[in-house]
Amino acid sequence: MWIQVRSEDDFRDRTLFYWAKLYTSELKKGEIYGNLKKTITINIVNFNLFECEDYHSEVVTAVKDRDEIFSDKFSVHFFELQKVNKKVDPDNRRELWMHFLNANSEEEFEMLKDTKVPIMERAVNVIYDLSEDTRVRELARMREKALHDEASALANAENRGRVEGRTEERNFLISKWKAQGMTDEQIIALLN
Numbered sequence: 001m002w003i004q005v006r007s008e009d010d011f012r013d014r015t016l017f018y019w020a021k022l023y024t025s026e027l028k029k030g031e032i033y034g035n036l037k038k039t040i041t042i043n044i045v046n047f048n049l050f051e052c053e054d055y056h057s058e059v060v061t062a063v064k065d066r067d068e069i070f071s072d073k074f075s076v077h078f079f080e081l082q083k084v085n086k087k088v089d090p091d092n093r094r095e096l097w098m099h100f101l102n103a104n105s106e107e108e109f110e111m112l113k114d115t116k117v118p119i120m121e122r123a124v125n126v127i128y129d130l131s132e133d134t135r136v137r138e139l140a141r142m143r144e145k146a147l148h149d150e151a152s153a154l155a156n157a158e159n160r161g162r163v164e165g166r167t168e169e170r171n172f173l174i175s176k177w178k179a180q181g182m183t184d185e186q187i188i189a190l191l192n
Contacts, residue, residue, distance in 0.1 A: 015043055019076055040075040044101060048080055055083035055098060090115035100124075 008014075023039040050057050057078045061070040084098040088111055096112065100123055103109050113124040170191065177187050 011045075011049075015041065015076060019074070023073070036073060038073045038075065040077065042077045042079070044079045044081065044098075046081045046102075048082055049078055050080070053083060055080045055085075056094070088112065088115060090117050093117075093119075096120055 019039060019041045022041065023036060026037055026039075027033070027035060057080075059076040059078070060072075061074045062068060063070055079098055081098060081102045084095060084102060088099055089095055096115065096117060099108070100112055100120065103112065109124045109127060112120045173191075174187055177190070182190075
């Protein structure tokens with residue numbers, strides 16, 4: 001399953017490439033082609049890819065100009081989020097999931113929760129729990145930062161106090177020694 005936000009010129013080619021990689025990755029060296037399994041890819045896109053109103057399109061391999069399927073092992077599904085009906089239908093599970101993936105506000109999640117569909121209620125609660133976990137982690141990070149900031153501020157204040165204390169002590173000794181008649185050279189020698 002892939003989710004694509006922007007339309008890109010090579011999106012269809014990339015979809016085929018990913019499908020082909022999945023399809024061929026199952027075949028082990030020396031196995032027969034008949035062992036290849038049906039491979040389905042699901043693409044959820046936030047743009048309009050097909051010129052139709054339906055938000056779901058399935059692409060299969062068919063013989064051109066005939067209603068004949070070439071192989072049932074190829075299936076690519078596209079869900080175009082921009083085409084999903086704006087009104088939530090609690091009886092349409094597929095559409096509910098499209099609304100869930102497309103939701104980007106608390107109001108939209110609440111609208112899904114209000115459907116009283118148990119799986120939607122659980123899914124919305126998971127989103128809320130994840131959001132709460134994110135908030136809790138951010139609060140813990142901010143608290144830890146505040147503790148580090150406070151410890152650093154205290155250490156810096158203590159260092160400044162020691163330096164200021166040493167400076168005052170040094171100035172006191174210099175003035176005392178000068179009063180006793182010591183030369184600058186003698187005082188420098190004592191301080192070093």
